[in-house]
Amino acid sequence: MKAAVIVFPGSNCDRDLKRAYEQAGLQVQMVWHKDTVLPKVDIVGIPGGFSFGDYLRCGAIAANAPICQEVAAHAQRGGYVFGVCNGFQVLTETGLLPGALLRNAGLKYICRTVGLRVDQTDSVFTEAYTKGEEINIPIAHHDGNYYADSDTLDRLEGEGRVAFRYTDNPNGSARDIAGILSENRRVLGMMPHPERASESAHGNSDGARLFAHLTKALSEA
Numbered sequence: 001m002k003a004a005v006i007v008f009p010g011s012n013c014d015r016d017l018k019r020a021y022e023q024a025g026l027q028v029q030m031v032w033h034k035d036t037v038l039p040k041v042d043i044v045g046i047p048g049g050f051s052f053g054d055y056l057r058c059g060a061i062a063a064n065a066p067i068c069q070e071v072a073a074h075a076q077r078g079g080y081v082f083g084v085c086n087g088f089q090v091l092t093e094t095g096l097l098p099g100a101l102l103r104n105a106g107l108k109y110i111c112r113t114v115g116l117r118v119d120q121t122d123s124v125f126t127e128a129y130t131k132g133e134e135i136n137i138p139i140a141h142h143d144g145n146y147y148a149d150s151d152t153l154d155r156l157e158g159e160g161r162v163a164f165r166y167t168d169n170p171n172g173s174a175r176d177i178a179g180i181l182s183e184n185r186r187v188l189g190m191m192p193h194p195e196r197a198s199e200s201a202h203g204n205s206d207g208a209r210l211f212a213h214l215t216k217a218l219s220e221a
């Protein structure tokens, strides 16, 4: 199974995501944002970081990079895409996921491990968990406050597209939302970083389960 990890100027979790994918058994190719061809892969990863220095809005400039048209085409063909933190911000800016990530309610950068509740287990990203299970995953962001209008929030909830919620909302996110899925559940965006909870040196393997299951599910898909 093959994965691509997109790299923008200012990405800083690209190699962490590559490592988490590789440890789970995926073959990874790094893809520069100016590339206009996406290699044939089973999943695209959009990593965390500070793409283009977070200028304009987090993820807004990255969303207009040439490779993002290819990522959108891949998603429209039913391909899998996984955006972590800045990657989630990029996915909302491209319109592949609804809503926006606003400045944290407390206006401060938050870097700590938080509790998440798994709300939807019916996706390749979340099947490893049980519904309602509480896991611990680190966050590191200043713009993680998920916003969408109430109709969109109702639709996300009604369609079972809320993947993860914060157990103790750290950033003001609407309805405690920490991660959402696309309509076909093949695109996941989440603010917490499962790749930072994926090996013994991290002291937490709650994220490793996501990656291990992902590889298995992709090979069976």
Ligand SMILES: NC(=O)CC[C@H](N)C(=O)O
Binding pocket: 047, 048, 049, 050, 051, 054, 058, 084, 085, 086, 087, 140, 141, 142, 143, 144
């Ligand atoms: N860790 C990250 O991806 C950070 C995302 C973004 N730069 C923010 O701080 O909100």
